[in-house]
Amino acid sequence: MTEATTIFGIRAIIEAIESGSTIEKVYLQKGLRGDLYFQLDKILKKNKISTSIVPVEKLNRLSKHNNHQGAVAKTSPIEFQDLDSVIEKVLDSDKMPLFLVLDQLSDVRNFGAIIRTAECTGVDAIIIQKSGSAPVNSETIKTSAGAAFKIPICKVDHIKDAIFQLQAADIKLVAATEKTEDSVYDFDFKQPTAIIMGSEHKGVSNSILKMVDYKGKLPLLGEIESLNVSVACGAFLYEAIRQRQ
Template sequence: MKETTRIFGIRTVIEAIESGKAIEKIFIQKGLSGSLFQELNRHLRKGNFTVSYVPVEKLNKLSKGNHQGVVANISPVSFVSLEKLVEDSQTSSTTPLFLLLDGLTDVRNFGAIIRTAECCGVTGIIIPEKGSAPINADTVKTSAGAVFKIPICKVNHIKDALFHLQTYGIKLVAATEKTDNLIYDLDLKQPLAIIMGNEEKGVSNSILKSADFKAKLPMLGSIASLNVSVACGAFLYETVRQRS
């Protein structure tokens, strides 16, 4: 099973960026300087990378080799562009079903959602470039390998992705408790994108305003909410049920 690859050394990280590798996160030693570091900085300014400036002790724990003040995690999967993901869905014989994750941070929840999404025939998963759970060894394991079988797309801004989907006639359904509508009352047979939110805060208010529909699951017990991966499974399988 492929897992997250950790690389180290300024030149190595620069080469990974130039070759288009999917870099999850870059750790840089605080106070680092020099001409090679300046070259790395130029690459970082051009791209949209998650960078953390840390003490040298942190880098020593991450790498046993000569890290030169820089360590990076490379994703075990390659991401697809939003444009290709949507365009490919238009020529498919199945009705598009996208899944957008707004600020999901737990890697095990992420892996479980990926596994369920693959089982439900989801067209692709869309996540934000920043503030989202990484695809690491735990994600891969929890997904039971499904992470390698379903297209995953990273975007700079979720709202821009929503507008792009809407231009293709794809309706947006946000999972939220801030509604009286049950998921069972919606027509899920049309081209669709289901939006799931952060584990604690749910779908952000700005995203809720962009959604075409809001829906929730009935809660009959004393606990007010479900685990996000469980709720996502319920939403996806109701969609499968209606389309079957």
């Protein structure tokens, strides 16, 4: 467990990345130029670190008006784990594997709620994509009730990378989606499983849906067309627990 930190100044951010700090996101001033900036830009792209172009006023707030040189970075309060190592560790144990893959989930409160439910249901690891995913920040930690410190969270370059790794380990993939007539209750969770949940607005992407072993949906008996993703995730996870018990 580490403390989340704000780093300001281009050279300081470069040094933090090169020293192995887990950078969650870098905020850059629009129109930034110069040799040092181009060096930072190259390192950010090489390490696939998420960036956002923001007005100088936001940088002033983030850095509390310290000399930020047009760049402010936020470190992650947790250390992300290597997916291959986690899969190997789980397969070597006596436990039936249960992974959770989040495809471009963007809301930190949904993320925190999902982390909390995942920890309560014995999920072995949560897998997210490096870019486009909700960050693990103080609000995520708070909403998770501290569960973010108790469950492995793995970052991959692309969700497809995780799917290939899980498939190579003979782990079945079930996607939560309304784009199917099949019920989640018909899927056999009594086997090594990874549940895939999609983003708040688009759900699981079509390219990912083409790769999974099963697509399942929850029954909706009212007029609202979909559940909140954290609620749906909880329903899927507890169906897995129900079957396995």
